[in-house]
Amino acid sequence: MTLLYWLQPWEPSPTVMICTLLAAVVFVRGKRHARVSLARQLSFWFGLGALYVVLHTRLDYYFEHEFFMHRAQHLVLHHLGPFFIALAYPGAALRAGIPFKWRQRFVRPVLAARPVRVALDIVMHPVVAVGLFVGLIYFWLFSPIHFIAMLDWRLYRVMNWSMVIDGLLFWWLVLDSRPAPPARLSPGKRVLVVIAAIPPQIVLGAFIFFTPRELYPVYSICGRAFTWLSPMRDQQIGGLLLWIPGSMMSVVGALIALRHWMRLSARGRLAQNRRSARPTSNQAERIHT
Known part of the structure:
Protein backbone atom coordinates (compact mmCIF):
# COMPACT_ATOMS: atom_id res chain seq x y z
CA MET A 1 0.00 0.00 0.00
CA THR A 2 1.36 3.39 -1.05
CA THR A 20 -8.67 23.06 5.36
CA LEU A 21 -7.99 24.74 2.01
CA LEU A 22 -9.51 28.04 3.18
CA ALA A 23 -7.41 28.08 6.37
CA ALA A 24 -4.25 27.27 4.39
CA VAL A 25 -4.84 29.96 1.75
CA VAL A 26 -5.69 32.65 4.31
CA PHE A 27 -2.61 31.81 6.38
CA VAL A 28 -0.29 31.83 3.35
CA ARG A 29 -1.67 35.22 2.29
CA GLY A 30 -1.47 36.63 5.80
CA LYS A 31 2.06 35.59 6.67
CA ARG A 32 3.33 37.82 3.88
CA HIS A 33 2.12 40.85 5.83
CA ALA A 34 2.28 39.66 9.44
CA ARG A 35 5.51 38.63 11.11
CA VAL A 36 5.33 34.86 11.62
CA SER A 37 8.49 33.02 12.66
CA PHE A 46 1.53 20.60 11.81
CA GLY A 47 -1.73 21.31 13.63
CA LEU A 48 -3.73 21.84 10.44
CA GLY A 49 -2.18 18.79 8.78
CA ALA A 50 -2.91 16.62 11.82
CA LEU A 51 -6.57 17.63 11.76
CA TYR A 52 -6.84 16.84 8.06
CA VAL A 53 -5.18 13.42 8.43
CA VAL A 54 -7.56 12.24 11.16
CA LEU A 55 -10.63 13.67 9.43
CA HIS A 56 -10.14 12.92 5.77
CA THR A 57 -7.90 9.92 5.07
CA ARG A 58 -8.15 6.15 4.95
CA LEU A 59 -7.41 6.09 8.68
CA ASP A 60 -11.02 7.09 9.30
CA TYR A 61 -12.03 3.46 8.67
CA TYR A 62 -9.96 2.37 11.68
CA PHE A 63 -11.30 5.24 13.79
CA GLU A 64 -14.80 3.89 13.16
CA HIS A 65 -13.94 0.24 13.89
CA GLU A 66 -11.65 0.29 16.94
CA PHE A 67 -12.28 2.13 20.19
CA PHE A 68 -8.63 2.90 20.90
CA ALA A 96 -4.17 39.89 7.42
CA GLY A 97 -4.90 37.07 4.99
CA ILE A 98 -8.54 38.07 4.60
CA PRO A 99 -8.99 40.75 1.90
CA PHE A 100 -9.54 44.18 3.46
CA LYS A 101 -12.93 44.69 1.78
CA TRP A 102 -14.13 41.32 3.11
CA ARG A 103 -13.00 42.24 6.60
CA GLN A 104 -14.83 45.54 6.42
CA ARG A 105 -18.01 44.14 4.89
CA PHE A 106 -18.36 40.72 6.53
CA VAL A 107 -15.91 39.89 9.33
CA ARG A 108 -16.14 43.04 11.46
CA PRO A 109 -19.96 43.32 11.36
CA VAL A 110 -20.29 39.66 12.31
CA LEU A 111 -17.83 39.92 15.20
CA ALA A 112 -19.43 43.16 16.35
CA ALA A 113 -22.95 41.69 16.37
CA ARG A 114 -24.33 41.43 19.89
CA PRO A 115 -25.38 37.73 19.66
CA VAL A 116 -21.87 36.78 18.55
CA ARG A 117 -20.22 38.82 21.30
CA VAL A 118 -22.54 37.37 23.94
CA ALA A 119 -21.92 33.81 22.68
CA LEU A 120 -18.14 34.32 22.76
CA ASP A 121 -18.32 35.83 26.25
CA ILE A 122 -20.22 32.77 27.44
CA VAL A 123 -18.06 30.04 25.86
CA MET A 124 -14.86 31.90 26.78
CA HIS A 125 -15.85 32.25 30.43
CA PRO A 126 -13.30 30.16 32.39
CA VAL A 127 -15.89 27.96 34.12
CA VAL A 128 -17.82 27.37 30.89
CA ALA A 129 -14.60 26.76 28.94
CA VAL A 130 -13.49 24.01 31.34
CA GLY A 131 -17.01 22.57 31.50
CA LEU A 132 -17.27 22.37 27.71
CA PHE A 133 -13.77 21.00 27.25
CA VAL A 134 -14.27 18.16 29.72
CA GLY A 135 -18.04 17.85 29.28
CA LEU A 136 -17.83 17.08 25.56
CA ILE A 137 -15.45 14.20 26.26
CA TYR A 138 -17.85 12.76 28.83
CA PHE A 139 -20.88 13.40 26.64
CA TRP A 140 -19.59 11.62 23.54
CA LEU A 141 -18.19 8.74 25.62
CA PHE A 142 -21.51 8.15 27.40
CA SER A 143 -22.20 4.64 26.15
CA PRO A 144 -25.75 5.09 24.68
CA ILE A 145 -24.80 8.34 22.93
CA HIS A 146 -21.52 6.89 21.67
CA PHE A 147 -23.40 3.90 20.26
CA ILE A 148 -25.71 6.14 18.20
CA ALA A 149 -22.92 8.51 17.12
CA MET A 150 -20.85 5.67 15.68
CA LEU A 151 -23.82 4.37 13.66
CA ASP A 152 -25.23 7.65 12.33
CA TRP A 153 -22.74 9.33 9.95
CA ARG A 154 -24.34 12.74 10.47
CA LEU A 155 -24.02 12.57 14.25
CA TYR A 156 -20.51 11.13 13.82
CA ARG A 157 -19.45 14.25 11.93
CA VAL A 158 -21.15 16.53 14.44
CA MET A 159 -19.19 14.75 17.18
CA ASN A 160 -15.87 15.22 15.40
CA TRP A 161 -16.45 18.85 14.48
CA SER A 162 -17.63 19.70 17.99
CA MET A 163 -14.32 18.39 19.32
CA VAL A 164 -12.33 20.44 16.80
CA ILE A 165 -14.19 23.69 17.44
CA ASP A 166 -14.13 23.31 21.22
CA GLY A 167 -10.44 22.38 21.14
CA LEU A 168 -9.61 25.50 19.13
CA LEU A 169 -11.60 27.75 21.47
CA PHE A 170 -10.09 26.21 24.61
CA TRP A 171 -6.44 26.22 23.54
CA TRP A 172 -6.77 29.66 21.97
CA LEU A 173 -7.98 30.90 25.36
CA VAL A 174 -5.29 29.09 27.37
CA LEU A 175 -2.24 29.66 25.15
CA ASP A 176 -2.83 33.37 24.56
CA SER A 177 0.54 35.03 25.17
CA ARG A 178 -0.81 38.55 25.73
CA PRO A 179 -1.66 40.30 29.01
CA ALA A 180 -5.31 40.91 29.93
CA PRO A 181 -6.58 42.98 28.28
CA PRO A 182 -6.46 42.40 25.31
CA ALA A 183 -6.47 38.71 26.27
CA ARG A 184 -9.75 37.50 27.78
CA LEU A 185 -8.13 35.93 30.86
CA SER A 186 -5.23 36.97 33.03
CA PRO A 187 -2.16 34.69 32.86
CA GLY A 188 -2.91 33.25 36.31
CA LYS A 189 -6.45 32.29 35.36
CA ARG A 190 -5.20 30.68 32.16
CA VAL A 191 -2.97 28.39 34.22
CA LEU A 192 -5.83 27.51 36.57
CA VAL A 193 -8.23 26.81 33.70
CA VAL A 194 -6.02 24.21 32.05
CA ILE A 195 -5.08 22.61 35.39
CA ALA A 196 -8.80 22.28 36.25
CA ALA A 197 -9.30 20.19 33.10
CA ILE A 198 -6.78 17.52 34.15
CA PRO A 199 -8.51 15.59 37.02
CA PRO A 200 -11.77 14.85 35.13
CA GLN A 201 -9.80 13.39 32.22
CA ILE A 202 -7.80 11.18 34.57
CA VAL A 203 -10.96 9.97 36.32
CA LEU A 204 -12.75 9.08 33.08
CA GLY A 205 -9.69 7.43 31.55
CA ALA A 206 -9.11 5.36 34.70
CA PHE A 207 -12.80 4.37 34.81
CA ILE A 208 -12.73 3.12 31.22
CA PHE A 209 -9.46 1.27 31.83
CA PHE A 210 -10.51 -0.50 35.03
CA THR A 211 -14.14 -1.28 34.11
CA PRO A 212 -14.44 -5.11 33.92
CA ARG A 213 -17.20 -5.08 31.26
CA GLU A 214 -17.39 -3.92 27.67
CA LEU A 215 -18.67 -0.34 27.60
CA TYR A 216 -18.76 0.15 23.83
CA ASP A 234 -9.10 -2.36 22.98
CA GLN A 235 -11.11 -0.58 25.66
CA GLN A 236 -8.18 -0.51 28.08
CA ILE A 237 -5.85 1.04 25.51
CA GLY A 238 -8.50 3.64 24.73
CA GLY A 239 -8.82 4.47 28.43
CA LEU A 240 -5.06 4.85 28.73
CA LEU A 241 -4.99 7.26 25.76
CA LEU A 242 -7.49 9.48 27.55
CA TRP A 243 -5.85 9.01 30.93
CA ILE A 244 -2.18 9.65 30.12
CA PRO A 245 -1.57 11.48 26.79
CA GLY A 246 -4.74 13.55 27.15
CA SER A 247 -3.81 14.66 30.67
CA MET A 248 -0.18 15.24 29.69
CA MET A 249 -1.26 17.60 26.91
CA SER A 250 -3.05 19.66 29.55
CA VAL A 251 0.08 19.63 31.73
CA VAL A 252 2.14 20.92 28.80
CA GLY A 253 -0.48 23.60 28.20
CA ALA A 254 -0.29 24.64 31.86
CA LEU A 255 3.50 24.91 31.66
CA ILE A 256 3.31 27.09 28.56
CA ALA A 257 0.67 29.31 30.19
CA LEU A 258 2.89 29.56 33.28
CA ARG A 259 5.84 30.54 31.08
CA HIS A 260 3.77 33.34 29.52
CA TRP A 261 2.81 34.50 33.01
CA MET A 262 6.45 34.66 34.14
CA ARG A 263 7.54 36.41 30.93
CA LEU A 264 4.82 39.06 31.19
CA SER A 265 5.59 39.60 34.88
CA ALA A 266 9.32 40.02 34.18
CA ARG A 267 8.54 42.62 31.52
CA GLY A 268 6.12 44.48 33.79
CA ARG A 269 3.18 43.94 31.46
CA LEU A 270 0.73 42.53 34.00
CA ALA A 271 -2.15 44.70 35.20
CA GLN A 272 -0.88 44.80 38.79
CA ASN A 273 2.60 45.73 37.59
CA ARG A 274 1.19 48.63 35.59
CA ARG A 275 -0.89 49.82 38.56
CA SER A 276 2.07 49.68 40.93
CA ALA A 277 4.24 51.51 38.43
CA ARG A 278 1.67 54.31 38.07
CA PRO A 279 2.43 57.18 40.52
CA THR A 280 -0.22 58.16 43.06
CA SER A 281 -1.67 61.70 43.12
CA ASN A 282 0.64 62.78 45.97
CA GLN A 283 3.64 61.32 44.23
CA ALA A 284 2.64 63.03 41.02
CA GLU A 285 2.38 66.38 42.83
CA ARG A 286 5.83 65.95 44.36
CA ILE A 287 7.25 64.99 40.98
CA HIS A 288 5.58 67.99 39.39
CA THR A 289 6.86 70.40 42.05
Whole structure:
Protein backbone atom coordinates (compact mmCIF):
# COMPACT_ATOMS: atom_id res chain seq x y z
CA MET A 1 0.00 0.00 0.00
CA THR A 2 1.36 3.39 -1.05
CA LEU A 3 1.19 6.69 0.81
CA LEU A 4 -1.35 7.88 -1.76
CA TYR A 5 -3.64 5.01 -0.76
CA TRP A 6 -3.62 6.10 2.89
CA LEU A 7 -4.18 9.75 1.99
CA GLN A 8 -7.37 8.95 0.09
CA PRO A 9 -10.46 9.75 2.17
CA TRP A 10 -12.46 6.84 3.53
CA GLU A 11 -15.60 8.98 3.34
CA PRO A 12 -15.07 12.17 1.26
CA SER A 13 -16.20 15.35 3.00
CA PRO A 14 -16.41 18.64 1.08
CA THR A 15 -16.63 20.49 4.41
CA VAL A 16 -13.23 19.22 5.56
CA MET A 17 -11.63 19.97 2.21
CA ILE A 18 -13.06 23.50 2.00
CA CYS A 19 -12.23 24.41 5.61
CA THR A 20 -8.67 23.06 5.36
CA LEU A 21 -7.99 24.74 2.01
CA LEU A 22 -9.51 28.04 3.18
CA ALA A 23 -7.41 28.08 6.37
CA ALA A 24 -4.25 27.27 4.39
CA VAL A 25 -4.84 29.96 1.75
CA VAL A 26 -5.69 32.65 4.31
CA PHE A 27 -2.61 31.81 6.38
CA VAL A 28 -0.29 31.83 3.35
CA ARG A 29 -1.67 35.22 2.29
CA GLY A 30 -1.47 36.63 5.80
CA LYS A 31 2.06 35.59 6.67
CA ARG A 32 3.33 37.82 3.88
CA HIS A 33 2.12 40.85 5.83
CA ALA A 34 2.28 39.66 9.44
CA ARG A 35 5.51 38.63 11.11
CA VAL A 36 5.33 34.86 11.62
CA SER A 37 8.49 33.02 12.66
CA LEU A 38 9.45 29.71 11.10
CA ALA A 39 8.67 27.88 14.34
CA ARG A 40 5.15 29.34 14.41
CA GLN A 41 4.60 28.46 10.76
CA LEU A 42 5.67 24.86 11.39
CA SER A 43 3.36 24.70 14.41
CA PHE A 44 0.40 25.92 12.38
CA TRP A 45 1.01 23.54 9.47
CA PHE A 46 1.53 20.60 11.81
CA GLY A 47 -1.73 21.31 13.63
CA LEU A 48 -3.73 21.84 10.44
CA GLY A 49 -2.18 18.79 8.78
CA ALA A 50 -2.91 16.62 11.82
CA LEU A 51 -6.57 17.63 11.76
CA TYR A 52 -6.84 16.84 8.06
CA VAL A 53 -5.18 13.42 8.43
CA VAL A 54 -7.56 12.24 11.16
CA LEU A 55 -10.63 13.67 9.43
CA HIS A 56 -10.14 12.92 5.77
CA THR A 57 -7.90 9.92 5.07
CA ARG A 58 -8.15 6.15 4.95
CA LEU A 59 -7.41 6.09 8.68
CA ASP A 60 -11.02 7.09 9.30
CA TYR A 61 -12.03 3.46 8.67
CA TYR A 62 -9.96 2.37 11.68
CA PHE A 63 -11.30 5.24 13.79
CA GLU A 64 -14.80 3.89 13.16
CA HIS A 65 -13.94 0.24 13.89
CA GLU A 66 -11.65 0.29 16.94
CA PHE A 67 -12.28 2.13 20.19
CA PHE A 68 -8.63 2.90 20.90
CA MET A 69 -8.21 4.27 17.37
CA HIS A 70 -11.27 6.43 17.93
CA ARG A 71 -9.69 7.79 21.11
CA ALA A 72 -6.46 8.48 19.20
CA GLN A 73 -8.51 10.41 16.63
CA HIS A 74 -10.17 12.54 19.30
CA LEU A 75 -6.84 13.10 21.02
CA VAL A 76 -5.71 14.79 17.80
CA LEU A 77 -9.03 16.57 17.13
CA HIS A 78 -9.48 17.94 20.65
CA HIS A 79 -5.93 18.27 21.92
CA LEU A 80 -2.98 17.93 19.53
CA GLY A 81 -4.22 19.67 16.37
CA PRO A 82 -5.91 22.68 18.02
CA PHE A 83 -3.03 22.92 20.52
CA PHE A 84 -0.40 23.43 17.81
CA ILE A 85 -2.61 25.79 15.81
CA ALA A 86 -3.17 27.95 18.91
CA LEU A 87 0.54 27.68 19.80
CA ALA A 88 1.34 29.29 16.43
CA TYR A 89 -0.59 32.45 17.48
CA PRO A 90 -1.93 32.75 13.92
CA GLY A 91 -4.55 35.41 14.67
CA ALA A 92 -2.66 38.31 13.08
CA ALA A 93 -1.73 36.28 10.01
CA LEU A 94 -5.25 34.97 9.50
CA ARG A 95 -6.68 38.45 9.90
CA ALA A 96 -4.17 39.89 7.42
CA GLY A 97 -4.90 37.07 4.99
CA ILE A 98 -8.54 38.07 4.60
CA PRO A 99 -8.99 40.75 1.90
CA PHE A 100 -9.54 44.18 3.46
CA LYS A 101 -12.93 44.69 1.78
CA TRP A 102 -14.13 41.32 3.11
CA ARG A 103 -13.00 42.24 6.60
CA GLN A 104 -14.83 45.54 6.42
CA ARG A 105 -18.01 44.14 4.89
CA PHE A 106 -18.36 40.72 6.53
CA VAL A 107 -15.91 39.89 9.33
CA ARG A 108 -16.14 43.04 11.46
CA PRO A 109 -19.96 43.32 11.36
CA VAL A 110 -20.29 39.66 12.31
CA LEU A 111 -17.83 39.92 15.20
CA ALA A 112 -19.43 43.16 16.35
CA ALA A 113 -22.95 41.69 16.37
CA ARG A 114 -24.33 41.43 19.89
CA PRO A 115 -25.38 37.73 19.66
CA VAL A 116 -21.87 36.78 18.55
CA ARG A 117 -20.22 38.82 21.30
CA VAL A 118 -22.54 37.37 23.94
CA ALA A 119 -21.92 33.81 22.68
CA LEU A 120 -18.14 34.32 22.76
CA ASP A 121 -18.32 35.83 26.25
CA ILE A 122 -20.22 32.77 27.44
CA VAL A 123 -18.06 30.04 25.86
CA MET A 124 -14.86 31.90 26.78
CA HIS A 125 -15.85 32.25 30.43
CA PRO A 126 -13.30 30.16 32.39
CA VAL A 127 -15.89 27.96 34.12
CA VAL A 128 -17.82 27.37 30.89
CA ALA A 129 -14.60 26.76 28.94
CA VAL A 130 -13.49 24.01 31.34
CA GLY A 131 -17.01 22.57 31.50
CA LEU A 132 -17.27 22.37 27.71
CA PHE A 133 -13.77 21.00 27.25
CA VAL A 134 -14.27 18.16 29.72
CA GLY A 135 -18.04 17.85 29.28
CA LEU A 136 -17.83 17.08 25.56
CA ILE A 137 -15.45 14.20 26.26
CA TYR A 138 -17.85 12.76 28.83
CA PHE A 139 -20.88 13.40 26.64
CA TRP A 140 -19.59 11.62 23.54
CA LEU A 141 -18.19 8.74 25.62
CA PHE A 142 -21.51 8.15 27.40
CA SER A 143 -22.20 4.64 26.15
CA PRO A 144 -25.75 5.09 24.68
CA ILE A 145 -24.80 8.34 22.93
CA HIS A 146 -21.52 6.89 21.67
CA PHE A 147 -23.40 3.90 20.26
CA ILE A 148 -25.71 6.14 18.20
CA ALA A 149 -22.92 8.51 17.12
CA MET A 150 -20.85 5.67 15.68
CA LEU A 151 -23.82 4.37 13.66
CA ASP A 152 -25.23 7.65 12.33
CA TRP A 153 -22.74 9.33 9.95
CA ARG A 154 -24.34 12.74 10.47
CA LEU A 155 -24.02 12.57 14.25
CA TYR A 156 -20.51 11.13 13.82
CA ARG A 157 -19.45 14.25 11.93
CA VAL A 158 -21.15 16.53 14.44
CA MET A 159 -19.19 14.75 17.18
CA ASN A 160 -15.87 15.22 15.40
CA TRP A 161 -16.45 18.85 14.48
CA SER A 162 -17.63 19.70 17.99
CA MET A 163 -14.32 18.39 19.32
CA VAL A 164 -12.33 20.44 16.80
CA ILE A 165 -14.19 23.69 17.44
CA ASP A 166 -14.13 23.31 21.22
CA GLY A 167 -10.44 22.38 21.14
CA LEU A 168 -9.61 25.50 19.13
CA LEU A 169 -11.60 27.75 21.47
CA PHE A 170 -10.09 26.21 24.61
CA TRP A 171 -6.44 26.22 23.54
CA TRP A 172 -6.77 29.66 21.97
CA LEU A 173 -7.98 30.90 25.36
CA VAL A 174 -5.29 29.09 27.37
CA LEU A 175 -2.24 29.66 25.15
CA ASP A 176 -2.83 33.37 24.56
CA SER A 177 0.54 35.03 25.17
CA ARG A 178 -0.81 38.55 25.73
CA PRO A 179 -1.66 40.30 29.01
CA ALA A 180 -5.31 40.91 29.93
CA PRO A 181 -6.58 42.98 28.28
CA PRO A 182 -6.46 42.40 25.31
CA ALA A 183 -6.47 38.71 26.27
CA ARG A 184 -9.75 37.50 27.78
CA LEU A 185 -8.13 35.93 30.86
CA SER A 186 -5.23 36.97 33.03
CA PRO A 187 -2.16 34.69 32.86
CA GLY A 188 -2.91 33.25 36.31
CA LYS A 189 -6.45 32.29 35.36
CA ARG A 190 -5.20 30.68 32.16
CA VAL A 191 -2.97 28.39 34.22
CA LEU A 192 -5.83 27.51 36.57
CA VAL A 193 -8.23 26.81 33.70
CA VAL A 194 -6.02 24.21 32.05
CA ILE A 195 -5.08 22.61 35.39
CA ALA A 196 -8.80 22.28 36.25
CA ALA A 197 -9.30 20.19 33.10
CA ILE A 198 -6.78 17.52 34.15
CA PRO A 199 -8.51 15.59 37.02
CA PRO A 200 -11.77 14.85 35.13
CA GLN A 201 -9.80 13.39 32.22
CA ILE A 202 -7.80 11.18 34.57
CA VAL A 203 -10.96 9.97 36.32
CA LEU A 204 -12.75 9.08 33.08
CA GLY A 205 -9.69 7.43 31.55
CA ALA A 206 -9.11 5.36 34.70
CA PHE A 207 -12.80 4.37 34.81
CA ILE A 208 -12.73 3.12 31.22
CA PHE A 209 -9.46 1.27 31.83
CA PHE A 210 -10.51 -0.50 35.03
CA THR A 211 -14.14 -1.28 34.11
CA PRO A 212 -14.44 -5.11 33.92
CA ARG A 213 -17.20 -5.08 31.26
CA GLU A 214 -17.39 -3.92 27.67
CA LEU A 215 -18.67 -0.34 27.60
CA TYR A 216 -18.76 0.15 23.83
CA PRO A 217 -20.18 -2.95 22.10
CA VAL A 218 -20.85 -1.01 18.88
CA TYR A 219 -17.35 -1.90 17.67
CA SER A 220 -18.03 -5.63 18.12
CA ILE A 221 -21.42 -5.31 16.40
CA CYS A 222 -20.07 -3.41 13.37
CA GLY A 223 -16.90 -5.48 13.08
CA ARG A 224 -13.45 -4.68 14.39
CA ALA A 225 -10.52 -3.64 12.21
CA PHE A 226 -8.05 -5.62 14.32
CA THR A 227 -9.51 -9.06 14.97
CA TRP A 228 -6.48 -10.09 17.01
CA LEU A 229 -7.26 -7.43 19.64
CA SER A 230 -9.86 -8.39 22.25
CA PRO A 231 -12.67 -5.92 23.04
CA MET A 232 -11.49 -5.46 26.62
CA ARG A 233 -7.88 -4.85 25.58
CA ASP A 234 -9.10 -2.36 22.98
CA GLN A 235 -11.11 -0.58 25.66
CA GLN A 236 -8.18 -0.51 28.08
CA ILE A 237 -5.85 1.04 25.51
CA GLY A 238 -8.50 3.64 24.73
CA GLY A 239 -8.82 4.47 28.43
CA LEU A 240 -5.06 4.85 28.73
CA LEU A 241 -4.99 7.26 25.76
CA LEU A 242 -7.49 9.48 27.55
CA TRP A 243 -5.85 9.01 30.93
CA ILE A 244 -2.18 9.65 30.12
CA PRO A 245 -1.57 11.48 26.79
CA GLY A 246 -4.74 13.55 27.15
CA SER A 247 -3.81 14.66 30.67
CA MET A 248 -0.18 15.24 29.69
CA MET A 249 -1.26 17.60 26.91
CA SER A 250 -3.05 19.66 29.55
CA VAL A 251 0.08 19.63 31.73
CA VAL A 252 2.14 20.92 28.80
CA GLY A 253 -0.48 23.60 28.20
CA ALA A 254 -0.29 24.64 31.86
CA LEU A 255 3.50 24.91 31.66
CA ILE A 256 3.31 27.09 28.56
CA ALA A 257 0.67 29.31 30.19
CA LEU A 258 2.89 29.56 33.28
CA ARG A 259 5.84 30.54 31.08
CA HIS A 260 3.77 33.34 29.52
CA TRP A 261 2.81 34.50 33.01
CA MET A 262 6.45 34.66 34.14
CA ARG A 263 7.54 36.41 30.93
CA LEU A 264 4.82 39.06 31.19
CA SER A 265 5.59 39.60 34.88
CA ALA A 266 9.32 40.02 34.18
CA ARG A 267 8.54 42.62 31.52
CA GLY A 268 6.12 44.48 33.79
CA ARG A 269 3.18 43.94 31.46
CA LEU A 270 0.73 42.53 34.00
CA ALA A 271 -2.15 44.70 35.20
CA GLN A 272 -0.88 44.80 38.79
CA ASN A 273 2.60 45.73 37.59
CA ARG A 274 1.19 48.63 35.59
CA ARG A 275 -0.89 49.82 38.56
CA SER A 276 2.07 49.68 40.93
CA ALA A 277 4.24 51.51 38.43
CA ARG A 278 1.67 54.31 38.07
CA PRO A 279 2.43 57.18 40.52
CA THR A 280 -0.22 58.16 43.06
CA SER A 281 -1.67 61.70 43.12
CA ASN A 282 0.64 62.78 45.97
CA GLN A 283 3.64 61.32 44.23
CA ALA A 284 2.64 63.03 41.02
CA GLU A 285 2.38 66.38 42.83
CA ARG A 286 5.83 65.95 44.36
CA ILE A 287 7.25 64.99 40.98
CA HIS A 288 5.58 67.99 39.39
CA THR A 289 6.86 70.40 42.05
